[in-house]
Amino acid sequence: MERAFRLAGLLRLRKLQEDEAAGRLALANAELRSAEAVRVGTQATLAAHSMPDGDRLAFARGVAGRAALGGLVTEAVTVAGAAADVARVRTGEWSATRSRSVALEKLEDTHRAEVRSEDDRQEQLALDEIASRRAASVGVGAGGSMLADGSRNGAVR
Structure with missing residues (x-):
């Protein structure tokens, strides 16, 4: 089994x-927050606008001011809606790139688990070989088995 993950380069590209x-x-979400703040502020300004008492000229100015604020609110709502649309598109793009990365990450995790399993198997084989050589050099099979303190069980002296 290869130790290196063959698709590591592609995984790095997908991560990028x-x-x-x-x-x-993140940029789209920041723009959305900014557009929403402008919208809320403009709507609050319109809501706080009051019509002046007095002569016809003051009333006409009040109506013109209110109409201008209404136009600004409409513009702010449009800008906020466009920013929300961009944020939705960017979310979809990020989700698609993330799903491509996740598939490769799962393959990499599987590869690492297989390499780790192979390493464990090789280590166990090496330990078994060392144990069998040690047992053969001590002579466990001829004359009894070896006890923990080094003496033989069943050996004739």
Whole structure:
């Protein structure tokens, strides 16, 4: 079994693509928050606007001011909606790049587990070989078995 993950280069590329998509998503979300803040502020300004008491000229200015604020609210709502659309698109892009990365990450995890299993198997074979050589050199089979203190069980002296 190969020790190196064959698709490591592709996984690095997918991670970079995912990072770029995450950056674009973060930027889109920041723009959305900013647009929403402008919208909320403009709506609050419109809600706080009151019509002046007095002559017809003051009332006409009040109506014109309110109409202008209404236009600004409409514009802010449109900008916020467009920012939300961009954020949704960026979320979809990030999700797609993330799913491609996850598939490769799972393959890499499987590969690592297989390499670890093979390493454990090789280590166990080496330990078994060492134990069988040690047992053969001590002569366990002829004259009894070896006890923990080094004496023989069943050996004739």
